[in-house]
Amino acid sequence: MPRRHLHMTGADGAALSAALRDLRTRLGVPQDFPPEVRAEAERAAKAPRPPAPNAPDVLDATDLALFTIDPPTSTDLDQAMHLARRPGGGFRVHYAIADVAAFVTPGGALDAEAHRRVTTLYFPDGRVPLHPPVLSEGAASLLPGQTCPALLWRLDLDADGRVVSTEVRRALVRSRAKLDYEGVQKMIDGGTAEEPLALLKDIGALREALETERGGISLNVPEQEVVEQDGTYTLVYRAPLPADGWNAQISLMTGMAAADLMIASGTGILRTLPSAPDGAVGRLRRAAQALRIDWPHHVPYAQLVRSLDPHLPAHAAFLQECTALLRGAGYTAFTNGEVPSPALHAAVAAPYAHCTAPLRRLVDRYSGELCLAAVAGTAAPEWAVAALATLPKEMADGTRLANAVERGCVDLVEAALLKDRVGETFEATVIDVKDHEPTVGTVHLEDPAVVGRVESPAAPLPLGSRIRVTLTSADPATAAGVLFTVA
Structure with missing residues (x-):
């Protein structure tokens, strides 16, 4: 990033x-x-x-x-x-x-x-x-x-x-x-x-x-x-x-x-x-496949993580998914x-x-x-x-x-950075998608440097993909952070 x-x-x-x-x-x-x-x-x-x-x-x-x-x-x-x-x-x-x-x-x-x-x-x-x-x-x-x-x-x-x-x-x-x-x-x-x-x-x-x-x-x-x-x-x-x-x-x-x-x-x-709960590593393997990250079955998880470049959007998205194992x-x-x-x-x-x-x-x-x-x-x-x-x-x-x-x-x-830009559209990368609510997730904006909640009106969010999002709310007085919707 x-x-x-x-x-x-x-x-x-x-x-x-x-x-x-x-x-x-x-x-x-x-x-x-x-x-x-x-x-x-x-x-x-x-x-x-x-x-x-x-x-x-x-x-x-x-x-x-x-x-x-x-x-x-x-x-x-x-x-x-x-x-x-x-x-x-x-x-x-x-x-x-x-x-x-x-x-x-x-x-x-x-x-x-x-x-x-x-x-x-x-x-x-x-x-x-x-x-x-x-x-x-x-x-x-x-x-x-x-x-x-x-x-x-x-x-x-x-x-x-x-x-x-x-x-x-x-x-x-x-x-x-x-x-x-x-x-x-x-x-x-x-x-x-x-x-x-x-x-x-x-x-x-x-x-x-x-x-x-x-x-x-x-x-x-x-x-x-x-x-x-x-x-x-x-x-x-x-x-x-x-x-x-x-x-x-x-x-x-x-x-x-x-x-x-x-x-x-x-x-x-x-x-x-x-240790990670049952199914957590399997979920990561599915995320790696969706992000087109090559993860051979003989390669341990720890070895794969060390091989990733966090400056690449797909790798950054996968690393974000990996934090679930550390909760x-x-x-x-x-x-x-x-x-x-x-x-x-x-x-x-x-x-x-x-x-x-x-x-x-x-x-x-x-x-x-x-x-x-x-x-x-x-x-x-x-x-x-x-x-x-x-x-x-x-x-x-x-x-x-x-x-x-x-x-x-x-x-x-x-x-505070975005409060005057509600309604504008931005390029973003989907870095997280909720397990049981795939139309809700997190996006990373490159410009400005923001990570925020995103909602998709209909289709599931494509993990690791670049999408266009519209800023729907940003009010520093409410402590609600920022919210985007898929454009």
């Missing part, structure tokens, strides 16, 4: 800002932090909590030349890495994760507010953070040149990229550089990246090969992004770069290692996804060795846990603490174990809200 920038006028921006305020109210999005939460965060930023008395000594790892990879404007930096070759072959990955538990006292006002918010929410006109900015964008963030507490993972890999040993402990770290995806891609492609960064491609590619081998999938689906630029809003399609995938593999690898540690210890919380993810907690069976995440094709984004996601603070205890061979903190009874529901509720915010924001921007 194209990456097309669309600029709104100042008047549109003002109207959209009002609609976004209404969206916050309608969804019950938290507002400013209460005074007692801000005060506790200010105190914690100046004096992080020391580790528990029986915890291993904090490692001074400030000499490790870590770097972060994030969008250019990000300041809530959860992860920093350093990559190296091991003597005798293989690789060593150091992966530092912000130590939020060093700043949040269990049972305090800050902790209670984090449980109320659950996750950071992103709007075009600003984020609604999980923690006060003095922590999430300040003392707890792995900003370059700042010494701060972290959970430092050390993952040793063999020459094929398989993890052969895992260690995690509390440490003091200092990142050296804040990099972004496009810059990383240019340096690696141009051969100017130094080895700790250049190895991201080598390790990422090996991990991608292992993912395919075990039957895991990573869908390379272009996403709509809403960004603010020069006081107005822009809606763009962004197809992930290879560097996005390599970076994601480091996080996935750490999440898999965390799951293994918690399963071995008998206490933890996993990110789980059930139903949740969180599963366990204690006393009662590990659920199966304990897999179907898309990862292995046990997996969220542990690499504690500044932005509540559960990661808890999984980090459980992993520290598992490695040290000590009992997990009581506050962490007690939270496992309610965390799955809290995370499910928070995820639903985050999804509603994301879709609501895109709907509003689309409607």
Whole structure:
């Protein structure tokens, strides 16, 4: 799909800002932090909590030349890495994760507010953070040149990229550089990246090969992004770069290692996804046939997905259909060795846990603490174990809200872009058709960069085909998004 920038006028921006305020109210999005939460965060930023008395000594790892990879404007930096070759072959990955538990006292006002918010929410006109900015964008963030507490993972890999040993402990770290995806891609492609960064491609590619081998999938689906630029809003399609995938593999690898540690210890919380329901893969094969995508029976699903080009309309439509296999993810907690069976995440094709984004996601603070205890061979903190009874529901509720915010924001921007063009006809590609209602589906417009609902008065929608559609409604005040009918 194209990456097309669309600029709104100042008047549109003002109207959209009002609609976004209404969206916050309608969804019950938290507002400013209460005074007692801000005060506790200010105190914690100046004096992080020391580790528990029986915890291993904090490692001074400030000499490790870590770097972060994030969008250019990000300041809530959860992860920093350093990559190296091991003597005798293989690789060593150091992966530092912000130590939020060093700043949040269990049972305090800050902790209670984090449980109320659950996750950071992103709007075009600003984020609604999980923690006060003095922590999430300040003392707890792995900003370059700042010494701060972290959970430092050390993952040793063999020459094929398989993890052969895992260690995690509390440490003091200092990142050296804040990099972004496009810059990383240019340096690696141009051969100017130094080895700790250049190895991201080598390790990422090996991990991608292992993912395919075990039957895991990573869908390379272009996403709509809403960004603010020069006081107005822009809606763009962004197809992930290879560097996005390599970076994601480091996080996935750490999440898999965390799951293994918690399963071995008998206490933890996993990110789980059930296998696709009966008939789902058969439906995908029918979709591939309709889209004229060659899918030989001997080719595994994961291998086919990796061969597709998301810039081709038919391939993009098929990838959109594939997202149906990824629905139903949740969180599963366990204690006393009662590990659920199966304990897999179907898309990862292995046990997996969220542990690499504690500044932005509540559960990661808890999984980090459980992993520290598992490695040290000590009992997990009581506050962490007690939270496992309610965390799955809290995370499910928070995820639903985050999804509603994301879709609501895109709907509003689309409607604002098109509100003066009702009645116009556009070229579009059908990227989804409802199973039991084939006259209803989703279309992708190349110009403007919009994905919207479409209805056909009579004939079923032709999945993957280009059609002409007429815009029948677009009102940012109603939060209904945009609606097209087949012309």
